[in-house]
Amino acid sequence: MPILYKAITAVLALTGCISLIITGELNLIMCTGGISIFAGYYRFFRGYEQASKKAAAVLAQVALFVFLTDTFVISGDVFLSVAHMTITFQGIKSFDLKEPWDHLQVYFMSLLQLIIASEMTRALAFGVIFVVFMLLLVTAMVLSHFLKEGSLGRVKIRQPVIMIALLTIISTSVLFVLIPRTPQRFFGKSHLRPIKTAGFSDRVDFGSFGTVKLDPTVVMRIELDRSISPPYYWRGVSLDHFDGRTWRATERNQDRIRRNNGEFLIFPYDRTKVVEQRIFLEPIDSDVIFGLMRMASVTIESYSLLHDSDQSIILPGKLFRRIRYSVLSDLSAADVRRPDGRYLRMPEGMDRISDLAASLTGSSQSDMQKARNIETYLMRTHTYSLTTAPPPPGMTVIEDFLFNSKKGYCEHYATSMVLMLRGIGIHSRIVNGYYGGEENEYGSYLIVRQSNAHSWVEAYIDGQWKIFDPTPAVALRRPSAFSLFLDSLRMQWTRYVIGFSLDDQKEIIRSLTLPFDMKRLKDIQLMPFISRTIVVVLAIYAVWMVIMLLKKLRKGRYERVTKTYLDFRRILSKRGFRIDGSMTAGDIRSALRDSGIREYAAEFLALYEEQRFGSIGTDPDKMVRYRELLELIKRTT
């Protein structure tokens, strides 16, 4: 058995195991049996005797026992236990590779491992492993064929393997796009572990943002349909009630948002005024839809969507999977709903805060001025810090922040401002979401991380809810170009593979049928269409020109007689005559002895030899005849 075949089997087995390990979900203790893969394949490469059937059967039974123990005692999860068991089986199988069928079992096992891994990770690394697996599997399958025919090693397979691998990549991509998608999971639960977030539920413990502000995990990637100037406040939930330790949403009524042509319409909008945000949300443990204020519509693969009176948009359940949705926001529209008493409620014993607010806003005439004063005060007199000490006894966290430590992060600032506003009679609420994002020029999108989690204030002033952010700006470290490039790849992976959906398929079909849709044809802007077509045609023409130029340059090395002779050889080859590179004019003459063009060919070759190798220069009349003969041969064959 050739070493290449052995090596591919070994690498495929490892690829399957690695795909599981990169998920980070496995109990590594339960995978220790997999270490034997190295010993097994070492023995296999060295040609040592393989394990007996009896030994393999005993080991398999032991693995089965371990699997049952794992399922019911250790991990308590069948799915994870199967993952552990496949690694152990790969280890056992590495000692039992006698027949070609044993190798196929390894391939099937690796495939199973890949499927299990796909349920536990959505990482780009999985994509890399998948491509490696695909190329190795193509090679292994072709090798298996030649092995079965008993001709492995006698036929050069590099060229067919490369060709088939390329075709496999293309056809897999095409089929991936064509296979109809289902929008929802039907049975079973996802094993994808969501990103732990904080602050995006109807009950948020104070200080929960402190833990996530240091986490660089990407939560969202956002494409904007047009450039807008910062700041970006990706609104999540708003909360109205604070009891000194916890923020809560007391209004529990949630209404279904009307669905119109696949779009959940919150309020009618003018398409020219809205900003479209295509959001790729990582699996987070929340059901909140994020978007810029004020969200007019949401397009998402979901049966329903809810909203509450605080403008929070909520999915009917946590999805625990990557989702993609599109939000249209009218940045100029404001929430004008009149607030009720909920937004003035203060916890007990907050008089000192009200007094502070009153002293800061005593000279201000308008509510707006008052709010600005408080915002400026907090920004200037307090220090942003993620390391906060517990408050001294008898003092609340906010009092400690305002009057004692004067150190805190967004939650401290926003809560303080809400309480201060309420203390002077201005309706206000806290809003949790994400702020800002890194612009990635490699893919023209924004990266929003856990560390972008933020709290800010909305206050009802002059008949509408207005945003205030008392948290001072913090200098952020710009990620390296490489990490941005890597993230753009992740974005593409998320966009075109993980997030590929039924809507994308519909869009593709729509774009394909567009040329036949006369009604919509009128709407197409012809100029971009024509210009793109011209560019494509020019590109094809340029490629063709380059090919012809290269051919000409190759021919240019020869004089006219030889050029014509090369044409003659090419014509013969095209007409099915076997003309090898090593064949001389004499060989060709012999080869054509029984053909219908033997006379023309003989004369042509005689002229070629005379003109090419004769001592006299080229004769113009003979050259004419030489060319004429080529034409005759061309027509006759």
Place this chain on the structure above:
Amino acid sequence: MLQLIPRLKSRGRHSKGIRYTRECRRFLLAAFLIAVAALNTGNNLIYLIFSLMLSFLLLSYIILKINLSGIDISISADGPIFANSTSMLRLNIRNRKKTASYSIIAEAETPEERLYCGHIPGRSEFTDILPVQFRRRGIHDRLDLIMQSGFPFILFRKAVRISIPCRIIVYPELIDIENIMSSFSALDERGAYSVRGAGDEVYSLRSYQYGDDWRRIHWKASARQDSFVVREYAEQRSEKITILLDNLGGKSLHFEKAVSAAGSLAKQFIESGNEVRMLAAGIELPFGSGREHLWSILDALASVTETDDADLGHYRNEGFTIAVLRHSGSCQIIAALQPDMETYADTI
């Protein structure tokens, strides 16, 4: 010329369809389960794996079809072909496509052996010997070959039956006739063979006479006798033998054996330098000797059939006559000619 198989291109391709291999059945089962998992979870990564599996099946099918398309086969014989013995056919597989073909197997419908061709580049040829075995004698006007391949993977196998128009003469099977020849040893007892002539075996020595070839001088004997002594060589005298094949009246299970025995006898006698005549209902090959005559007899035997209507009355006995009868009691033909010896095919 014994027979001629013109180099004709294959004509008439009948696809025998695509077969699934054992591996393919398991692959299909796995693909089905993955499809269910993909539909249930909506997980695009499982869709991706399912696409890969579909792609394997699709490419396997398409490449297999392309691999066997544009292939022409021509044949030529490397020697005479006898029934039930392995003969060599020179097979020329020509790939008319621009793309290469891989791993093609050509075999006759009753495969003695197969011809494996690992790689035929685009617009090129591959020539090799295919051992074949024909079960029955006769003139075959076409040769059916099966061309199959499983390239590129191990999921499908496609076979194409190719009918090549040709003229193949399959001679009767040559069998062991030692028993008949031992009965025939009476011929030897007549001393018919040992006469002087130009054979290879030394018959006697005699004194040199004018005109003798000096190369025949036996130098050792000449030295002993002190005069030139020359060798005389033995020569087998040609005997006239008639082989009478019983093909008259009814059908017999032993007819093919009788034909084989007649052919084998003819070969044996002609190679021994006799003049052989072949007679049967509808066949009359006069006395003759040499390889050309042998092939004429074998040509006739290749196509001889049983018949009910023949007149053998005008033949007269000449030389030694052996009747090859189909079975005991099959004596209709003996009435016409009185054979010197009878042999029965059912006892051979």
